[in-house]
Amino acid sequence: MRKTITLLLAAIILSGIGFVSCKKEYFSFDKMRKEQWQNVNMQVPLINTSLVLRDILKDYDHEELFEIDDNGFLSLIYNNTAYSKYAEELIKLDDVNFPVDNISGNQASGNNVTISKNFNFSSFPGAQLDSIRYDSVTVEISVSHNMTNTGSLTVQFPGLTKNGNMAQMLVTDLNGTTTQLFTGYELDLATNGPNNIDYNYIFDGWTGSAAQSVDITINITKQNYKIINGYIGHHDLDLPQDSVLINIFKQKFDGQFYFEDPKIKLTMINSFGVPIKLNLDTIYGKDYDDNYTPFYLMNFEKNPVNYPTVKGETARDSSLFVTNTTTPNSEYAPWIKDFIVSKPKYVFFDGIGAINPDNTIDHNNFVIDTSSFKLNLEFQLPLWGRAEYPTLRDTSELDMEKEFSKLDDLTYVKFRFDINNGLPTEVLIQAYFLDSLGIIQDSLFMNKEDWILIDGGVTNADGKVVQKTRKITEIVFPRNRIDKLKPVKNILYIAQFRTDDIEQHKLVKFYADDAIDIKMGIHFKGGTDFDFSGYEDDTTSSN
Numbered sequence: 001m002r003k004t005i006t007l008l009l010a011a012i013i014l015s016g017i018g019f020v021s022c023k024k025e026y027f028s029f030d031k032m033r034k035e036q037w038q039n040v041n042m043q044v045p046l047i048n049t050s051l052v053l054r055d056i057l058k059d060y061d062h063e064e065l066f067e068i069d070d071n072g073f074l075s076l077i078y079n080n081t082a083y084s085k086y087a088e089e090l091i092k093l094d095d096v097n098f099p100v101d102n103i104s105g106n107q108a109s110g111n112n113v114t115i116s117k118n119f120n121f122s123s124f125p126g127a128q129l130d131s132i133r134y135d136s137v138t139v140e141i142s143v144s145h146n147m148t149n150t151g152s153l154t155v156q157f158p159g160l161t162k163n164g165n166m167a168q169m170l171v172t173d174l175n176g177t178t179t180q181l182f183t184g185y186e187l188d189l190a191t192n193g194p195n196n197i198d199y200n201y202i203f204d205g206w207t208g209s210a211a212q213s214v215d216i217t218i219n220i221t222k223q224n225y226k227i228i229n230g231y232i233g234h235h236d237l238d239l240p241q242d243s244v245l246i247n248i249f250k251q252k253f254d255g256q257f258y259f260e261d262p263k264i265k266l267t268m269i270n271s272f273g274v275p276i277k278l279n280l281d282t283i284y285g286k287d288y289d290d291n292y293t294p295f296y297l298m299n300f301e302k303n304p305v306n307y308p309t310v311k312g313e314t315a316r317d318s319s320l321f322v323t324n325t326t327t328p329n330s331e332y333a334p335w336i337k338d339f340i341v342s343k344p345k346y347v348f349f350d351g352i353g354a355i356n357p358d359n360t361i362d363h364n365n366f367v368i369d370t371s372s373f374k375l376n377l378e379f380q381l382p383l384w385g386r387a388e389y390p391t392l393r394d395t396s397e398l399d400m401e402k403e404f405s406k407l408d409d410l411t412y413v414k415f416r417f418d419i420n421n422g423l424p425t426e427v428l429i430q431a432y433f434l435d436s437l438g439i440i441q442d443s444l445f446m447n448k449e450d451w452i453l454i455d456g457g458v459t460n461a462d463g464k465v466v467q468k469t470r471k472i473t474e475i476v477f478p479r480n481r482i483d484k485l486k487p488v489k490n491i492l493y494i495a496q497f498r499t500d501d502i503e504q505h506k507l508v509k510f511y512a513d514d515a516i517d518i519k520m521g522i523h524f525k526g527g528t529d530f531d532f533s534g535y536e537d538d539t540t541s542s543n
Contacts, residue, residue, distance in 0.1 A: 067380075068512045071511070072511040072512040072513055073382070073383070073384075073509055073510075073511055073512075074382075074383045074510050074511060074512055075380055075381060075382040075383060076379075076380075076381040076383065077378060077379070077380055077381075078244070078245070078246050078247060078378065078379040078381070079376060079377075079378040079379075080244040080245060080376065080377060081374055081375070081376050081377075082243075082244050082347075082349065082375050082376065082377040083239050083373075083374065083375040084372065084373070084374045084375070085237070085372065085373050085374075086370075086371070086372045087272070087367055087368065087369050087370065087371040087372065088369065090235070090237070090272075090355070090373070091228065091232060091235075091272075091355075091367050091371075093132070093223035093225060093228075094124075095219060095220065095221045095222075095223075096121055096122075096219070096220040096221075096223075097217070097219050098119050098217060098218040098219065098220075099119070099217075100215055100216070100217050101117060101201070101215070101216045101217070101218075102213055102214075102215055103115060103201070103213060103214045103215075103216065104208075104210055104212070104213050105147055105148070105206075105207075105208025105209050105210060105211065105212030105213055105214070106208065106209060106210045108147065108201075108203045108206045108208060108214050109203075109206055109207045109208050110203070110206070111204055111205060112202060112203075112204050113202065113203040113204070113206070114200055114201070114202050115200065115201045115203070116198065116199075116200050117198070117199050117200070117201070118192065118196055118197060118198045118199070119196075119197050119199070120195050120196060121187075121189055121195045121196065121197040121220075122195045124232055124233040124235075125233055125234075126231075126233035126234060126359065127195070127230070127231060127232050127233040128194035128195060128230055128231045129189045129190075129194055129195055129228065129229070129230035129231070129232070130188075130189055130190040130194060130229045130230035131186060131187060131188055131189055131190060131227075131228075131229045131230065132186070132187045132189070132223070132225050132227070132228050132229075133185075133186045133187075133225065133226045133227040133228075134182065134183070134184070134185050134186065134187065134223065134224065134225055134226065135183065135184070135224040135225065135226050135369065136181060136182065136183045136184075136222065136224045137181075137182050137185065137187075137220060137221075137222065137223050137224065138179060138180070138181050138182075138220070138221045138222040139157075139167075139169060139179070139180050139182065139218065139219070139220055139221075140177055140178070140179050140218070140219040140220075140221060141155055141169060141171050141177065141178050141179075141216065141217070141218055141219075142176070142177040142178075142216070142217045142219075143171060143173065143174050143175060143176070143177075143178075143214065143215070143216055144175060144214075144215045145174065145175070145208075145212070145213065145214040145215065146208075146212050146213065147206055147207065147208035147212050147213075147214060148207050148208050148209070148212065149205070149206060149207040149208070150174050150205075150206055151203065151204045151205020151206045152170065152171075152202075152203075152204045152205060153170075153171040153174060153201065153202070153203060153204075153206075154168055154169065154170050154171070154201075154202040154204075155168065155169045155171060155199060155200070155201055155202075155216075155218070156168040156199060156200040156202065157187075157197070157198075157199050158198050158199070158200070159187055159188040159189065159191065159197055159198055160182065160185050160186070160187045160188075160197075161185060161186060161188070162182075162184050162185045162186070167182050167185055189230070190230070194230060194231075199218070201216065224369075225367075225369060226368065226369050227311065227366060227367070227368050227369070228365075228366065228367045229364075229365070229366050230364070230365060231356070231364070231365055232274065232355070232356065232365045232367060233355075233356060233359075234354065234355065234356045234357070234359040235354065235355040235356070236352065236353070236354050236355075237276070237352065237353030237354060237355065238352065238353075239280075239349070239350070239351045239352060239353060239375075243286075243346035243347060243348055244346065244347040244348075244377045244379075245345065245346060246285075246344055246345060246346070246347060246379060249287065249288065249343045249344060249345045250288070250345055258337075258341070258385045258386050259337065259340050259381050259382070259384070259385045260382070260384045260385045260386075260507055261322075261323060261324060261382050261384055262323065262336050262337060262340050262379065262380065262381050262382070263320060263321060263322050263323070263336070263379075263380040263381075263382075264283075264320075264321040264333065264336055264377070264378065264379055264380070265318060265319070265320050265321070265377075265378040265380060266280075266300070266318060266319045266320075266321070266375065266376070266377060266378075267316065267317070267318045267375070267376040267378065268302065268305045268306070268316065268317040268318065268373070268374070268375055268376075269314060269315075269316055269372070269373070269374040269375075269376065270305055270306060270307050270308070270314065270315050270316075270317070270372075270373050270374075271308060271313070271314040271315070271368070271370070271371045271372055271373075272307060272308075272355070272365075272367055272371045272372075272373055273307060273308055273309065273311065273364075273365055273366035273367065273368075273371075274307055274355050274356060274365045274366075274367065275303075275304035275305075275307055275355070275356055275357065275358075276304055276305045276307065276353060276354070276355055276357070276373060277301070277302070277303040277304055277305070277353055277354045277357035278300075278301070278302045278303070278305055278351065278353045278375070279300070279301050279351050279352050279353065280298045280300040280301075280349050280350070280351035281297070281298060281299070281349075281350045281351055281352075282295045282296060282297055282298060282349065282350045283295070283296050283298050283339065283347065283348070283349045284296065284344075284347075284348055284349070285339065285342060285344020285345070285346060285347045285348065286344065286345060286346045286348070287342065287343050287344060287345055288343070288345050293339065293342035293344050294338075294339075294342065296335040296338070296339050297335070298321075298333070298349065298351075300319065300321075300331065300351075302317060302319065303357060304357065305317050305373075311366055311368060312368070319331055321333035321336060322336075323336050323337055340381070347377065347379075349377075382509075383509065383510035384463070384507060384508070384509045384510075385507060385508070386506060386507055386508065397489070397490055399488075399489055401486055401487075410479075410482055411478075411479060412476055412477060412478045412479065412482070413476075413477040413482060413523075414474055414475065414476045414477070414523040415444075415474065415475045415477075416472070416473075416474050416523060417452060417471070417472065417473045417474075417475075417519075418470075418471075418472045418519035419452075419454055419470070419471045419472075419473075419516060419517065419519075420468040420469070420470045420471075420516070420517035421454045421455065421456060421457055421468055421469045421470075421471065421516055422457045422465050422468040422514050422515045422516060422517070423456060423457060423465065423510070423514050423515075423516060424456050424457055424459050424463060424464075424465050424508035424509070424510065424514070425456045425498060425508065426453065426454060426455050426456045426498055427452075427453070427454045427456075427496070428451045428452065428453055428496040429444075429451060429452040429454075429494070429496075430443060430444055430445055430448075430451045430452075430494040431443065431444045431491055431492065431494065432444075432491065432492040432494070433484070433485060433488040433490075433491055433492075434488065434489065434490045434491065434492055435487040435488060435489055436487070436489045438490075440492075441484050441485070441487060441488055442481060442484040442485065442488075444475050445475070451496075452471070452473050453471075454469065454471040455469045455471070456469065456508075457469050457514075459508060462509065463507060463508040463509035464509060464511055465511075465514055468517065
């Protein structure tokens with residue numbers, strides 16, 4: 001038997017029994033006088049509702065996603081970003097340190113002496129950049145000299161322009177470092193070949209001999225870019241193990257559930273104008289107890305992932321992993337069923353990637369400061385399968401002394417359930433009454449065989465319920481059991497369910513309009529009259 005569990009189905013059952021707190025809306029026991037309690041024989045309705053599966057899903061988790069096909073068939077969808085990197089994390093412009101320019105004293109002497117230089121600018125190994133549009137960039141110019149006389153020194157960058165004006169700096173510290181911030185400039189690196197930057201020194205009023213010199217060093221730092229154009233080189237991508245939470249396994253449950261047709265969809269969202277190769281080797285998970293699941297081979301490669309050719313656009317790519325070989329345009333992955341059986345609360349994968357994986361310069365890359373690459377991992381769990389007693393535990397507040405202040409005057413309390421089950425599973429229901437310390441004071445039933453058992457609805461060949469099953473059950477609390485309820489502060493619900501003919505691997509499907517119709521009332525009696533007349537019960541059980 002494959003072992004797994006689903007929170008959805010148990011949530012349906014919980015929704016069907018979480019009605020005790022509703023009694024405040026119907027009846028107030030405190031309004032009765034003591035003498036009325038001594039002779040009371042009353043029946044009070046507490047709930048009359050229809051729990052529709054589609055609505056239960058919404059109420060259960062407002063962040064839960066589910067799909068409904070044209071026939072009303074339901075699928076749970078768990079979607080999260082497994083990997084995400086932005087431009088500032090993947091493509092960083094390192095500081096650029098120009099070589100020291102040693103200029104002899106006689107070269108620098110005179111008025112408005114211009115000395116031109118150029119430098120092969122590269123922030124990435126193997127990169128051949130055409131231009132960089134900056135948000136801001138800092139230029140540092142360091143000077144040392146032993147000249148006889150100094151004048152002014154201006155440094156010009158003809159390829160660094162803003163609104164047609166080139167950037168230039170007046171060096172104010174001629175035996176130290178001068179720093180200037182440039183904002184909104186664009187650096188042309190393609191005019192004299194990729195990565196090439198021209199710059200000029202203008203000396204005015206300097207004097208010195210051939211034995212004297214001026215040493216100048218230029219550093220470009222803090223390069224905050226808006227757009228990079230040109231081949232940015234080859235870069236390896238490490239894919240860190242960000243986890244994807246599978247909500248149906250985020251709590252610990254007993255029992256088994258088997259999904260017949262689970263799927264995994266990978267979606268790649270890329271706004272880098274760069275080819276990216278993606279390799280995913282293995283996938284694995286961690287269950288509720290922090291135990292790792294087995295590793296399953298994905299052997300997935302996408303080269304390249306779709307990428308935009310127009311700045312500001314985003315390209316998408318996707319791959320679907322399925323267990324059904326007849327699904328077109330998909331990756332056959334029979335391991336998905338076994339993986340889901342292991343109940344992974346968190347899902348991880350191992351893999352690597354690369355920017356410009358073929359390491360050629362034929363690509364005209366671009367990177368924008370807002371560019372990003374994301375990998376979304378989506379689990380698609382159609383609600384089609386079989387189950388064997390998955391269990392849900394949930395606690396609700398029930399302060400018996402506060403709500404039933406006249407408990408000492410009652411002879412008995414009888415709870416009456418009238419349930420019409422429109423789900424394709426049979427259900428077992430139990431509840432425990434707890435004190436403020438969580439200690440069990442009593443339960444609805446003493447023995448497992450007395451739990452409320454409701455047969456599943458009648459299904460057709462497609463597993464869809466075509467006729468609901470009705471069950472009426474009464475649970476009587478006599479005098480001695482009422483006394484046990486006095487210290488109760490909470491009620492713990494236990495709900496278990498299973499599909500019919502599970503031994504024969506019968507499969508059922510859940511549809512949006514599947515529902516459980518519930519009517520519940522309470523019959524309480526004061527004095528000695530123990531009259532239960534007026535009921536037409538199909539089934540009665542009591543303790």
